[in-house]
Amino acid sequence: MSLDEEYTTYVTGRSSWLRRIAYLLCQDWHRADDLVQTAITRLYVKWRKARVADDLDAYVRVILIRVFLAEQRTAWFSRVRLTAAPPDPPPGGHDRDTAVDLSRALAAVPPRQRVTLVLRFHCDLSVEQTAVALGCSTGTVKSQTARGLAALRATLDAPYSPLSHTDLSHMEER
Structure with missing residues (x-):
C-alpha cells in the first residue's frame, strides 16, 4: 500500500x-469541518x-488542538463571530434540553479550558496524557480543568438553565 493510500485510509x-472533537472545541459544525480540513492537511x-508514531490518534489530536488554539489567537477570529444554525440534535437517547444547555455552557468556557475539558472528559485522557497533548505541566491541566468546571458550573447555574452543579459532580471525580 502506498503512503497516499495509507493516509487516505486513516483519514477516512x-x-x-x-x-466530533473539533465540534466540541468550537461549537460550530462548519467551523469544525474547517478545523479538521486544516488538521488533515x-x-x-x-x-x-x-x-x-506510537499513537497516531494522539498525534492527530494534538495537530487538531494546535490548529484550534492557533485560530483562537488570530486577530480575524477575535473580530469576526459567525453564527451557525441551531446545533444538530445529539444522537438518540439523550435529553435534548440538557445537551443544548451543556453545549451552550461549553461554548462559554475560554478556549484553553474548553480544550482541557474536551480532552479530559470527552476523549477520556488522563491528566498526564492531556499535559502531553497540550505541551504543558500536569499542574496546568489540573488548574485549567478546575477553572473550566467552575465556568461550566457558573453558566449552568444561571437562571435559564435547568441543570444544577450536581450534574457536573461526576466530572470532578475523574
Missing part, C-alpha cells in the same frame, strides 16, 4: 471522530513521520 476511518505534510 477517523474523520467523524476528528469532526497538516497531517498529510507530516505523514511519513506521523504514520510511525
Whole structure:
C-alpha cells in the first residue's frame, strides 16, 4: 500500500471522530469541518513521520488542538463571530434540553479550558496524557480543568438553565 493510500485510509476511518472533537472545541459544525480540513492537511505534510508514531490518534489530536488554539489567537477570529444554525440534535437517547444547555455552557468556557475539558472528559485522557497533548505541566491541566468546571458550573447555574452543579459532580471525580 502506498503512503497516499495509507493516509487516505486513516483519514477516512477517523474523520467523524476528528469532526466530533473539533465540534466540541468550537461549537460550530462548519467551523469544525474547517478545523479538521486544516488538521488533515497538516497531517498529510507530516505523514511519513506521523504514520510511525506510537499513537497516531494522539498525534492527530494534538495537530487538531494546535490548529484550534492557533485560530483562537488570530486577530480575524477575535473580530469576526459567525453564527451557525441551531446545533444538530445529539444522537438518540439523550435529553435534548440538557445537551443544548451543556453545549451552550461549553461554548462559554475560554478556549484553553474548553480544550482541557474536551480532552479530559470527552476523549477520556488522563491528566498526564492531556499535559502531553497540550505541551504543558500536569499542574496546568489540573488548574485549567478546575477553572473550566467552575465556568461550566457558573453558566449552568444561571437562571435559564435547568441543570444544577450536581450534574457536573461526576466530572470532578475523574
